[in-house]
Amino acid sequence: MPKYANFAAALVAAFLAACPVWGQSRDPLPVPDIPGYRTLKCDFHMHTVYSDGDVWPTLRVQEAWKDGLDAIAITDHDDYHPKKGDVSDDISRPYEIARLMGRQLGTLVVPAAEITRGNLHFNALFVKDANAFKGLELATALRQARDQGAFVFWNHPGWRDPIAWFPPVAAAHADGLIQGVELVNGRTFYEGAFPWIREKNLAILSNSDVHRLISIDYGPRERPVTLVFAASASVEGIREALGAHRTAAWANGEVWGGEALLKGLWEGAVTLESSALEFFPRIRQAGLQFRNRSAIPFKLRMKSAPAWLRVRARDIPEEKTVCFFVDAGKEAPAGFHNVAIEFEVTNLHVEPGRNLVVKVPVTVVVAQ
Numbered sequence: 001m002p003k004y005a006n007f008a009a010a011l012v013a014a015f016l017a018a019c020p021v022w023g024q025s026r027d028p029l030p031v032p033d034i035p036g037y038r039t040l041k042c043d044f045h046m047h048t049v050y051s052d053g054d055v056w057p058t059l060r061v062q063e064a065w066k067d068g069l070d071a072i073a074i075t076d077h078d079d080y081h082p083k084k085g086d087v088s089d090d091i092s093r094p095y096e097i098a099r100l101m102g103r104q105l106g107t108l109v110v111p112a113a114e115i116t117r118g119n120l121h122f123n124a125l126f127v128k129d130a131n132a133f134k135g136l137e138l139a140t141a142l143r144q145a146r147d148q149g150a151f152v153f154w155n156h157p158g159w160r161d162p163i164a165w166f167p168p169v170a171a172a173h174a175d176g177l178i179q180g181v182e183l184v185n186g187r188t189f190y191e192g193a194f195p196w197i198r199e200k201n202l203a204i205l206s207n208s209d210v211h212r213l214i215s216i217d218y219g220p221r222e223r224p225v226t227l228v229f230a231a232s233a234s235v236e237g238i239r240e241a242l243g244a245h246r247t248a249a250w251a252n253g254e255v256w257g258g259e260a261l262l263k264g265l266w267e268g269a270v271t272l273e274s275s276a277l278e279f280f281p282r283i284r285q286a287g288l289q290f291r292n293r294s295a296i297p298f299k300l301r302m303k304s305a306p307a308w309l310r311v312r313a314r315d316i317p318e319e320k321t322v323c324f325f326v327d328a329g330k331e332a333p334a335g336f337h338n339v340a341i342e343f344e345v346t347n348l349h350v351e352p353g354r355n356l357v358v359k360v361p362v363t364v365v366v367a368q
Helices: 002-018 057-066 093-105 138-147 167-174 191-199 235-243 259-269
Strands: 038-043 071-073 108-110 112-117 120-125 151-154 180-185 203-207 225-230 247-251 254-257 270-274 276-279 285-292 300-304 309-311 321-328 335-351 354-366
Touching (some): 108 235, 138 167, 151 235, 247 259
Parallel strands (some): 151 180, 180 203
Antiparallel strands (some): 270 285, 285 321
16 A cells, blocks of 8 residues: 555656646736737846845746746846855856746746846846856947847846936947847836837837745736747747847836837737617617727727717726727718727827827718
């Protein structure tokens, strides 16, 4: 009997090792793909005990899996190791430790490091040697990252100093050493950096910069996310997409990104369940039903419609169906009409001061 008990215990132990989040549930965090690309949900800025974080690298993978993310990068500081007396200062170790669990859970782990020089911090993704930057002057470290084929972005650009395109950043950018900027870090949106996306030709990033348990800093669906529109759900696909700047920032119910990308998100997420409106002499009200299949809410404001239609726009919460009431005025022309109703999606920001505008085709029948 003990023989079989030991065998059963071994089976249980093997199962738990293969399923490190056994007993937990995963939020699928649905976000639609866009034509030609997979939409991957990523967090490319987080810390562990190998620098100034409080958790072991495997926990970062478990948290990401539970929150519905597809990819992460552990970016421990290259020059700051307050726990050096307890753990190694080899910052290649977090990736080596985390990637095995990533394989078990289907979460992509990108090798990375944070190059930290005073108040200027940069994340280097896809590095081959995370320790190669230690002790180097900033420009030299960034050149080393470029030589490794890394993708580099500037972290929290208004963190301790008023936001500005500082001379060291300008020089590094002019030399092709910086390809992106963290538009959102934690709960902070750096509005002053938004114009740089177009002016400086930068990719958009949105990350947690988490140091503690993610559940301490964020509730369900609160952590910031970088949306990456990749040709394949792979590390190579992410690298190509970042280089092509096919990214968007999603945080606090707001999304910032290129117009074509955000239009693709809208069209993939929202469907018009009833596109025909019928009005009769004594019934001058009908309803448009919008279904949102995504975890992104959409905040709508009326922009234009035929003068004889009054549309009462409302927000479309995540994974909900809502009905917009539409009234036809007495001057509504009798007959069959194909019309377009325009909405401004006020939480999808395509550039400073401009939000995504969408047209919804609707069939209207006005009976005499």
